[in-house]
Amino acid sequence: MTTKIIADTQAAPQTAPTRRGRGRPQSFDRAQALCAAMRLFWDRGYDGTSFDDLTAAMGISASSFYNAFGSKEALYQEAIEAYIKLVGTWFFTILNAQTDTRSTFAHLLTTAATEFTRNDLPTGCMIAAAATQCAPTQARLRDLLATQRIQAETALATRLHQGIEAGDLPPDTAIKALATFYSALLRGMAVQARDGVPRQRLQEIARIGMQAWPVPA
Amino acid sequence: MTTKIIADTQAAPQTAPTRRGRGRPQSFDRAQALCAAMRLFWDRGYDGTSFDDLTAAMGISASSFYNAFGSKEALYQEAIEAYIKLVGTWFFTILNAQTDTRSTFAHLLTTAATEFTRNDLPTGCMIAAAATQCAPTQARLRDLLATQRIQAETALATRLHQGIEAGDLPPDTAIKALATFYSALLRGMAVQARDGVPRQRLQEIARIGMQAWPVPA
DNA sequence: TTATTTTTGTAGTCATCGCTCCATAAATCC
DNA sequence: GGATTTATGGAGCGATGACTACAAAAATAA
Structure with missing residues (x-):
């Protein structure tokens, strides 16, 4: 719910200029998924947030996760940046x-x-x-x-x-x-x-x- | 080194009245092992301290660990108490x-x-x-x-x-x-x-x- | 249409996690 | 000495951790 508050207001302009590349398009909103991860990391910390917790909250599969974010640590770094920028x-x-x-x-x-x-x-x-x-x-x-x-x-x-x-x-x-x-x-x-x-x-x-x-x- | 500073000064009186019970005696100093665990938990936190880290620092085996402290969580609680009392x-x-x-x-x-x-x-x-x-x-x-x-x-x-x-x-x-x-x-x-x-x-x-x-x- | 590129779904992999089993060792009690 | 009690050593267990392999799907480019 509140994920949306932030994702909608701040991430919408970022979502718009998604270049329509060559391959199959992403089936999820990257900014929204990142926001969900941020909230989870924020609440539970890095160790306290498991991979399964993340994929469940972000609503994506393991392969989509690694394709889009690289690793759990890389996602955490992005989440920190998102926190600073949005929150x-x-x-x-x-x-x-x-x-x-x-x-x-x-x-x-x-x-x-x-x-x-x-x-x-x-x-x-x-x-x-x-x-x-x-x-x-x-x-x-x-x-x-x-x-x-x-x-x-x-x-x-x-x-x-x-x-x-x-x-x-x-x-x-x-x-x-x-x-x-x-x-x-x-x-x-x-x-x-x-x-x-x-x-x-x-x-x-x-x-x-x-x-x-x-x-x- | 400093483990000893604390363990020696504060735990010595506690080590002395160790009732010599019936079975095989403990082969290690419980207070000193607890102090080593405390330092590790203090530095790395609960999640950041693995079972192997603990047994290695305490110098005891897994069976001795569970026999003496019950579980990782119970040890952490004891470590907190020791911290308050000693540090x-x-x-x-x-x-x-x-x-x-x-x-x-x-x-x-x-x-x-x-x-x-x-x-x-x-x-x-x-x-x-x-x-x-x-x-x-x-x-x-x-x-x-x-x-x-x-x-x-x-x-x-x-x-x-x-x-x-x-x-x-x-x-x-x-x-x-x-x-x-x-x-x-x-x-x-x-x-x-x-x-x-x-x-x-x-x-x-x-x-x-x-x-x-x-x-x- | 065919080739190319990228994402996705499914099913794993491998390491580490905290923990347990059980035979044996070392003490005391009778 | 024999029985009892407690601790130890060593091997291993089930669950979960993050991550990966690979083929199918869905888009664009030629």
């Missing part, structure tokens, strides 16, 4: 909005509280705490996730830097530390959300988190 | 120390920064972000971990309540919210630690986290 839009939208830095971060935290507790999607964040503990054979996966987390944190730091340039923040603000702090808080909120903490309590975390905002000297 | 001591020690509430929480955060980045143990926390994404068949495990996380948060709330009674905190302090906030922050710090964030940066998070401490009205 994580709010994060980058807020960071790029034309508001003062403090308001931007306040908005980021409160929106995280609502986004992490949507009832039409799995709770929490697909990336925030994923693959932090895994087998050595899955080092590639762990590094992939860690890299995504670092990128999000870097985006926070970049926005703080812009804040200094705009005069929103004192020039001697410890940007990196502040970015790491809010990054950690967001990840913690994601874990809470997965444990079933209700939206209102996450909003409280957001409120208190903004108390740590640096005061002008 | 997580600092948490409860600090909460029970006779200092003012603010200093207690500051100490908690800075100690977390150091404990999460010990070089003789896996980084981060074994419980903080474990099993938040897993298969439906592992619901028992996920609930176990979530319960442990809730208990830690409850311990924080209890300490805050004592702070009000001691006059450290205003009576109208939002205890639950504050506990949830610091709980989330600690979990986020644990994820950072597993991503390789150095101790100094975690200390920065701790410092900023204390800026959110409620100011007396």
Whole structure:
């Protein structure tokens, strides 16, 4: 149901320009199948999602799966990208909005509280705490996730830097530390959300988190 | 090496009163084997740790394994308990120390920064972000971990309540919210630690986290 | 129509998973 | 010593994991 919400709104334009090649046409909507896989990975993690789970949720056979996505790991990578592009839009939208830095971060935290507790999607964040503990054979996966987390944190730091340039923040603000702090808080909120903490309590975390905002000297 | 540090210091007294029963005696140190399993689970998670990994690290055979621990899941539960008892001591020690509430929480955060980045143990926390994404068949495990996380948060709330009674905190302090906030922050710090964030940066998070401490009205 | 290209359905394959069976070893109790 | 009890070693089991082989199907190109 909600797979459709995302797939329809965002993937439709991608589905349209499907070049009609030479062979037999695909019998399924690739974007929709990817979205179903994303939701499954999001909810159960990489190890917790079996091949059969995936093909069942995507509604395709094993051969179609490998023909279209290559491998379980490749699909996971695509699912992460899809998550960032389709679900994580709010994060980058807020960071790029034309508001003062403090308001931007306040908005980021409160929106995280609502986004992490949507009832039409799995709770929490697909990336925030994923693959932090895994087998050595899955080092590639762990590094992939860690890299995504670092990128999000870097985006926070970049926005703080812009804040200094705009005069929103004192020039001697410890940007990196502040970015790491809010990054950690967001990840913690994601874990809470997965444990079933209700939206209102996450909003409280957001409120208190903004108390740590640096005061002008 | 560090397995011994923990096993020797804490498990020795437990090893001593091993009742010499009737049958053939165990050929291995149960506490030490449990500690080895704990470290493995801590580093790789439940799914990421295979049965063969465990028996190899514990230095025992499959039959000894099942005779002594019952099953992989039962061992994991024991490993969690051992973690709390052996590794997580600092948490409860600090909460029970006779200092003012603010200093207690500051100490908690800075100690977390150091404990999460010990070089003789896996980084981060074994419980903080474990099993938040897993298969439906592992619901028992996920609930176990979530319960442990809730208990830690409850311990924080209890300490805050004592702070009000001691006059450290205003009576109208939002205890639950504050506990949830610091709980989330600690979990986020644990994820950072597993991503390789150095101790100094975690200390920065701790410092900023204390800026959110409620100011007396 | 025929050839070519790509996808699909079905039926497997091979490795690993957690776990078990059972005869034997090593202790205590009588 | 003999009986009893508990632990160990070694071989193997059934289920599930991700993945593959191959022929048939469905499109386009010549």
